[in-house]
Amino acid sequence: MNGTLTSIAGITTGHVQDLTARTGVSVIRFARPAVASVSVLGGAPALRDTHLLEPEMMVERIHAIVLSGGSVYGLDATTGVQSVLREEFAALPPVPGKIRVPVVVQASLFDLANGGEKDPLHSPYAHMGAQAARAATAQPVPAGTAGAGTGATTATLRGGLGSASMVTPQGYRVSALMAVNAVGSATVGHGPHFWSAPFEQEGEFGGLGLPADSAAAAQHLLIKPDYVAGTTIGIVATDATLSPVQAKRLAILGQDGVARAVLPAHLPQDGDTVFGVSTEEKPAPDLTAFCAILQAATLVTARAVALGVYHAAPLGWQNCVPSWQEKFAGLLPPHAQENRS
Amino acid sequence: MNGTLTSIAGITTGHVQDLTARTGVSVIRFARPAVASVSVLGGAPALRDTHLLEPEMMVERIHAIVLSGGSVYGLDATTGVQSVLREEFAALPPVPGKIRVPVVVQASLFDLANGGEKDPLHSPYAHMGAQAARAATAQPVPAGTAGAGTGATTATLRGGLGSASMVTPQGYRVSALMAVNAVGSATVGHGPHFWSAPFEQEGEFGGLGLPADSAAAAQHLLIKPDYVAGTTIGIVATDATLSPVQAKRLAILGQDGVARAVLPAHLPQDGDTVFGVSTEEKPAPDLTAFCAILQAATLVTARAVALGVYHAAPLGWQNCVPSWQEKFAGLLPPHAQENRS
Numbered sequence: 001m002n003g004t005l006t007s008i009a010g011i012t013t014g015h016v017q018d019l020t021a022r023t024g025v026s027v028i029r030f031a032r033p034a035v036a037s038v039s040v041l042g043g044a045p046a047l048r049d050t051h052l053l054e055p056e057m058m059v060e061r062i063h064a065i066v067l068s069g070g071s072v073y074g075l076d077a078t079t080g081v082q083s084v085l086r087e088e089f090a091a092l093p094p095v096p097g098k099i100r101v102p103v104v105v106q107a108s109l110f111d112l113a114n115g116g117e118k119d120p121l122h123s124p125y126a127h128m129g130a131q132a133a134r135a136a137t138a139q140p141v142p143a144g145t146a147g148a149g150t151g152a153t154t155a156t157l158r159g160g161l162g163s164a165s166m167v168t169p170q171g172y173r174v175s176a177l178m179a180v181n182a183v184g185s186a187t188v189g190h191g192p193h194f195w196s197a198p199f200e201q202e203g204e205f206g207g208l209g210l211p212a213d214s215a216a217a218a219q220h221l222l223i224k225p226d227y228v229a230g231t232t233i234g235i236v237a238t239d240a241t242l243s244p245v246q247a248k249r250l251a252i253l254g255q256d257g258v259a260r261a262v263l264p265a266h267l268p269q270d271g272d273t274v275f276g277v278s279t280e281e282k283p284a285p286d287l288t289a290f291c292a293i294l295q296a297a298t299l300v301t302a303r304a305v306a307l308g309v310y311h312a313a314p315l316g317w318q319n320c321v322p323s324w325q326e327k328f329a330g331l332l333p334p335h336a337q338e339n340r341s
Numbered sequence: 342m343n344g345t346l347t348s349i350a351g352i353t354t355g356h357v358q359d360l361t362a363r364t365g366v367s368v369i370r371f372a373r374p375a376v377a378s379v380s381v382l383g384g385a386p387a388l389r390d391t392h393l394l395e396p397e398m399m400v401e402r403i404h405a406i407v408l409s410g411g412s413v414y415g416l417d418a419t420t421g422v423q424s425v426l427r428e429e430f431a432a433l434p435p436v437p438g439k440i441r442v443p444v445v446v447q448a449s450l451f452d453l454a455n456g457g458e459k460d461p462l463h464s465p466y467a468h469m470g471a472q473a474a475r476a477a478t479a480q481p482v483p484a485g486t487a488g489a490g491t492g493a494t495t496a497t498l499r500g501g502l503g504s505a506s507m508v509t510p511q512g513y514r515v516s517a518l519m520a521v522n523a524v525g526s527a528t529v530g531h532g533p534h535f536w537s538a539p540f541e542q543e544g545e546f547g548g549l550g551l552p553a554d555s556a557a558a559a560q561h562l563l564i565k566p567d568y569v570a571g572t573t574i575g576i577v578a579t580d581a582t583l584s585p586v587q588a589k590r591l592a593i594l595g596q597d598g599v600a601r602a603v604l605p606a607h608l609p610q611d612g613d614t615v616f617g618v619s620t621e622e623k624p625a626p627d628l629t630a631f632c633a634i635l636q637a638a639t640l641v642t643a644r645a646v647a648l649g650v651y652h653a654a655p656l657g658w659q660n661c662v663p664s665w666q667e668k669f670a671g672l673l674p675p676h677a678q679e680n681r682s
Contacts (some may be wrong), residue, residue, distance in 0.1 A: 041593055166560065184636075188539075196530075198536070198555040210551065214539040218640055219507065221633040252382055252607050259597035264636035266593050270627070287609070292562040295525075295605035299559055 004141035004163035005177040010034075010279045014135035014149030015161070016128045022116025022317070023069035025077045025125060026147030026161065027132040028177065028235055033061035035241075035278040036105070037248035039255050041265075042272030044229050048075045048106040053275070055244040059103055065275050066106035066129060067148035067179050067233055074108035075124040079183065080129030087136030110229040111182040115319030137140040137144050141177055144311030145323075148233070152181035153221040154262075154309060156190060158323040162308030164204075164300040170289040172282060175298035176254060178234030180308035182272075183224050184264045187309065189217030192328035196261045196306035199299050205310035206332055218263060231271035232258050232305060236297045240285050242278035251276030253294040257301025274301065345482035345504035346518040349580050351375075351620045354518070355467045355476035356502070357487030360656070363457025364410035366418045366466060367488030367502065368473040369518065374402035374449060376582075376619040377446070378589035380596050382606075383613030385570050387449040394616070396585040401442055404499045406616050407447035408489035408574055414464040415449035421470030428594040444662045450522040451570040452492030456660030482518055485652030486664075489574070493522035493602075495650060496563040497531060499664040503649025505542075505641040515637035517523060517595060519575030521649035523613075524565050525605045528650065529550040530558030532568055535668035537602045537647035540640045546651035547673055559604060572612035573599050573646060577638045581626050583619035592617030594635040598642025615642065 006013055010031035017024030038053040048066075053061045064081050068074035085102035092100070112118060132147065144160040152159030159182065165175035180186060187194055188211055197210045211217070224230055236254035254274035259265050266272050272333070276297075285293060312323040347354055351372035358365030369396040379394040389407075393400045405422050409415035426443035453459065473488065476514070482504040490502030500523065506516035521527060527534055529552055535541070538551045552558070565571055577595035595615035600606050607613050616639075626634060 043590060144343055169562065183632075195539070198539075198551050199559050200556055209553075210539050212550075215541050218540050218636075221510065221629070221636055223629070227628055232653050246609075249607075249609055250382060253605065256600035259600035259639070264594060264632060264639055265597055266590075267632055267635060268587075268590055281614055287568055288562070288564070291524075291564050291605060294608060295559075295562055296598070298605055 002140045003165045005175045005237060006138045006141055007165045008173050008175050008237055008279055011237060011279050012136040012138050013141050014132040015142055016132040017146055017150040019109040020117050022151035023111050023113045024147045024150035025128040025132045027069040027081055027136055028065040029136045030063060030279065035060055035242050035244055035247050035280060037251055037276050038064045038273060039251035040273045041255050042231060042270035043268035045271035045273050046071050046075060046108040047273060048078050050105050053105060055248050060244050062103040062105055065235055066104060068108045068125055068267050069111035069148055069151045070125050071108050071110040071112055074125045075106055075257045076123045076125040077129030078104045078106045080126040081133040084133040087300040107233040109148065109152060109179055109231040109233055111181060113228050114151045114153055115317060116151055143307055145313035148179035149308055152179055153321050154180065154182045155185040155224050157187060157309055157321055158312035160308040160312040164303035164307060166296050166300055168292040168296050170285065170292055172238055172240040172285060172293050174238045174293055174300055176234060176236040176300040176304040178232060178301060178304040178308055180232050180305050181230050182232045182262045183230035183267045183270050183327055184262050185222045186262055186305050188214050192331055194306040195263055196302040199302050205306045227269060229269045232262060233273045235275040235277055236301050237277035238293050239279050239281035239284055240293055241280040247278050248298050249294060253297040254301040256298040258305060260298065260304040261305035343481045346516045346578060347479045347482055348506045349514050349516050349578055349620055350622050352578060353477040353479050354482050355473040356483055357473040358487055358491040361458050363455045363492035364452050365488045365491035366409040366469040368422055368470065368477055369406040371404060371620065374404055375589050376401055376585055377403045378585050378592055378617050379614060380592035381614045382596050382609035383572060384668060386612035386614050387412050387416060388614060389419050389447040390484040391446050394446060396589050401585050403446055405445045405446040406576055407445060407464055409449045410419045410452040410489055410492045411466050412451040412453055414450050415466045417446055417464045417466040417471030419445045421467040422474040425471050425474040430440050431494045444629035448574040450489065450493060450520055450572040450574055452522060454569050455492045455494055456658060457492055484648055486654035489520040490649055493520055494662050495521065495523045496526040496565050498528060498650055498662055499653035501653040503645040504641040505644035505648060507637050507641055509633040509637050511633055513579055513581040513626060513634050515579045515634055515641055517575060517577040517641040517645040519573060519645040519649055520644060521573050521646050522571050523573045523603045524571035524608045524611050525603050526563045526605055527646050529555050533672055536604055537643040546647045547629045568610060570610045574614045575601060576616040576618055577642050578618035579622050579634050580622035581634055582621040582624055587631065588617040588619050590635060591638050594638040595642040597639040599646060602641065602643040602646035634673045
């Protein structure tokens with residue numbers, strides 16, 4: 001069963017990574033243009049063409065969302081995605097008087113200080129963006145060290161790509177895909193427990209719950225040293241038909257999931273950004289059904305953040321914080337160790 | 342020891358309530374004008390003169406913040422507070438060419454459907470605002486059924502006024518005062534546990550922790566019926582010297598506390614608004630110290646929300662949800678029952 005973002009019909013994702021440079025790109029594509037908006041609550045975002053997603057702007061639907069490493073350089077990835085879309089548009093029968101323009105929006109995260117071998121002069125991201133766009137499939141989204149999450153870190157552990165999904169009582173699917181690179185931490189203190197534990201499904205990130213001393217741990221500040229920037233970026237999507245205003249609210253409730261999953265979140269040096277997307281596959285919800293979708297957005301976003309950290313690959317990277325699996329996998333009961341990816 | 346908002350030097354609060362009408366007003370005053378900003382993340386706010394708090398606006402400091410019941414009618418409370426400040430200003434020695442203007446900002450919550458006996462035609466709030474402004478003291482902020490929290494409710498329990506405080510490792514005090522009237526719930530499912538439990542200090546709201554089935558409970562939507570509006574409003578303040586931009590970020594991190602404390606928060610029919618305030622008593626923090634202040638803002642706001650619900654008075658109100666104390670106080674161990682207010 002696909003419990004990731006691509007469980008929503010019409011959404012595909014492609015992921016490209018460079019393990020030597022410790023960076024990557026994820027592209028989220030829509031079978032038909034999707035209603036979208038965005039919530040930016042971090043103080044240091046790196047974004048491309050996102051102001052058009054404010055509900056008062058004219059463009060209501062987009063073709064793709066790009067998540068990438070590379071900070072300001074990563075924003076080149078959209079160029080590559082646009083090039084792929086231009087090729088595809090050029091192959092369509094022309095409509096007189098109509099010019100097809102690919103609407104692609106992007107958020108990047110700062111992975112420039114993670115010890116990877118970066119090219120000091122040239123951005124690889126346009127090429128990676130094109131590769132990721134061509135690689136897009138409806139397969140389950142990879143977890144951990146993949147795509148935009150490849151070079152991600154948190155205050156104490158490696159970050160990564162995480163995705164979670166649920167169905168509301170009214171039958172709407174809500175799914176999130178997050179690339180977790182927070183200045184703060186998704187785990188409690190220096191231990192293995194995740195802040196998202198109250199929402200954890202079926203032991204998906206270790207089943208460890210919260211520690212008894214979480215209130216004491218919460219009083220200590222754990223952030224990246226030397227004022228290194230961070231960012232938790234991602235998308236929360238539903239198959240419900242939403243207006244752009246409702247997609248904006250979906251994004252805000254996704255940010256609540258970030259607030260639940262990361263402590264502290266939304267710092268001045270964070271670029272925390274969540275896209276809210278509707279594929280318009282199912283009817284428009286009434287207010288109660290919409291509230292259930294919004295609550296689900298908080299839950300799946302919080303879970304996706306924890307999953308991104310939990311699944312970071314144990315690659316033994318030098319000059320980088322360890323992965324959760326490197327530091328804590330021995331704590332898991334044997335059946336959990338067998339099942340983890 | 343004062344563990345509430347007024348533990349910050351120079352902040353006083355006054356509270357007026359009408360238990361028959363089930364509404365009230367809280368006024369937060371500053372010994373000298375305080376730097377302030379605001380974060381509005383609910384979809385149905387009732388606010389007065391808050392746009393001037395955006396960091397790009399000219400006015401940087403304010404004289405008072407008003408929290409009230411009464412929704413749109415409650416916004417009259419500022420008029421009463423202004424009248425008190427005008428009297429005080431008139432008693433000061435005049436400065437030629439200088440006109441003193443009281444800068445008062447306000448957020449109201451919707452308590453019109455809580456079963457209280459409302460005057461259908463006349464707003465009592467200007468009078469209540471003046472009374473509350475005159476009553477302001479540095480005493481600890483009352484908890485539960487007081488001031489703006491008097492008529493507050495959540496999805497399943499009465500709401501109220503809550504305040505919490507902490508000191509960061511760098512010695513800055515951070516305190517929150519919240520009036521909790523959420524469309525969603527501060528407690529998990531239909532049980533007694535608070536979502537803020539991971540941050541609870543010294544069993545201050547029952548010491549019950551989180552239930553083992555929180556993840557299952559989180560999948561069920563619990564909101565006020567019949568599309569009744571709600572709102573969690575309040576203030577998070579510090580004695581650190583902050584710029585208006587930093588006060589805005591303080592307010593955003595306070596909203597993260599709301600997101601931690603309430604599920605779901607920030608709904609379309611919520612007016613969730615948090616003011617961020619600096620009294621400029623202590624020096625400006627460096628980035629690390631500021632991050633510690635911001636993290637503390639999340640913690641004290643989340644705790645204040647839980648405290649507001651926990652302390653709602655057991656008044657046996659008809660046509661209203663029960664208070665936590667009415668429904669659950671029997672669950673507490675005997676020493677906690679003796680100590681609760």
